[in-house]
Amino acid sequence: MKTASQRVSLWEKIGYSLGDGSANLVFQMMMIYQTKFYTDVFGLEGAIAGTVMLVARIVDAFVDPTVGILSDKTNTRWGKYRPWVLWTALPFMVFYVLAFYNPGIEEKGLVALYATISYTLLMTLYSFNNTPYASLGGVMSGDIKERNSITSIRFVASTIAQFVVQGLTLPLVNKFSDGGDVGHGWLCTISLFAVIGFVFLVVTFFTTKERITPPPGQKSDLKQDIREVFSSVSWRAMFVLTLFLFTTLAMWGSAMNFYFENYVDRDALFHFLDKLGLVYASTATDVPAVLNAFGLAVTDPSQAYVVGFGVFNMLGALVQFFGVILLSSFLANRYGKKRVFVICLALTALFTALFYFPGKADVETMFVLNFLKSLAYAPTVPMLWAMIADVADHMEYVSRRRATGFVFAGVVFALKAGLGVGGAVLGFLLSGFGYESGVGVVQSAEAVKGIVLSSSLIPAATFFVGVIALLFYPITKEFNEKMQAELSQRRSEAEKMQ
Secondary structure, three states: OOOOOOOOOOOHHHHHEEEEEEHHHHHHHHHHHHHHHHHHHOOOOHHHHHHHHHHHHHHHHHHHHHHHHHHHHHOOOOOOOHHHHHHHHHHHHHHHHHHHHOOOOOHHHHHHHHHHHHHHHHHHHHHHHHHEEEEEEEEOOOOHHHHHHHHHHHHHHHHHHHHHHHHHHHHHHHOOOOOHOHHHHHHHHHHHHHHHHHHHHHHHHOOOOOOOOOOOOOOOOOOHHHHHHHHOOOHHHHHHHHHHHHHHHHHHHHHHHHHHHOOOHHHHHHHHHHOOOOOOOOOOOHHHHHHHHOOOOOHHHHHHHHHHHHHHHHHOOOOOOHHHHHHHHHHHHHHOHHHHHHHHHHHHHHHHHHHHOOOOOOOOHHHHHHHHHHHHHHHHHHHHHHHHHHHHHHHHHOOOOOOOOHHHHHHHHHHHHHHHHHHHHHHHHHHHOOOOOOOOOOHHHHHHHHHHHHHOOOHHHHHHHHHHHHHOOOHHHHHHHHHHHHHHHHHHHHHHOO
């Protein structure tokens, strides 16, 4: 494969982006709804639900490095990483469905066991699919602007998936819950998302191409790869950032679900939805009637939580969508990824902390804060993976060895660890503040206080840990330009020698 041509067509970028759309149909569901599904549908205590998620992290400690090693050692006519996207597409989506399937078991110990097994298997398949997928983005092009463009388009797709999952899940579950069978509603909703996710992964395989290969003559040396990865300051900074970033996202995303159900005043939320034209009368033939077909309109305050939380999430997803398109590449190319990430993440933490202050009826302020938080966070969304690809380049620059899969495997482990730890921390916090599991339970004032803290000050603090980690990341805009120019020259010289 020649490295001189690093241009990537728009069609290939879109095809690659669908893979992240697929992953986010799973990731967003787990980040926002997994804890609540375990507590309210499975009926598990918050601490038990948190323990389920932590058990999977133990398995991940062995799975993720293995996936990185295997993908780096893979050699096929389709490349190193593309085949894994195809091979794992079907089992990944099957286990997605099983993780949200309620088998109707009465014994809570067996329910916890089923949740642990299904969640662990889903996380395992997530690694086998998403680590090679993420690595693929690091070898499609070495051009800085092309890489920024690839990741920006990738996260347009992921933001659309976020919009769908966060906004439509509860309304669809409500629609599919025949006769009040919530488990059936979840099964139908997840199955629909799984079919779409499978198709997206197949498209990704057939539309992408790997262009960057390890330096000629590089021999496999696992010990050296491990030593160089763990000794890399840039990799360690990205590992800590990713761990705390996704711990926070999982904690905040899940906590806001509880926040809207247990803290926000439903009458105030109903009146807010009425102002938006989302209150539906059965005799109406206007737009709300169309929205009602998708479960996105309400008839009385008792339904306000389901639609209100969906609209809240849709607003955030839309702001992120336009923020990624309009701001991310522009800011990254002008000021550098590190500088933009530090400022935007600090602002995200600030706006998250401010969720502590609105009263339960101050719905407008909650939506304004969500707008500001989403706008601040949006530019960072594509940058994380582009920066990890830069880490793989940095290691090649320093040691003349490339271990893209292993670099990404460690960060994917941090992502999944954050996802599990965030959900677990929230579960333990809920139990500690006295949250009672089950549908329709009226929570104590202490439990509601814990929910508010878990939606504001606590996640703001963990966001700031990510900001601190970024300060140690050494790849500035100027250094990256110098590094890429030298790497391009090395690759060109190596090709001439072949």
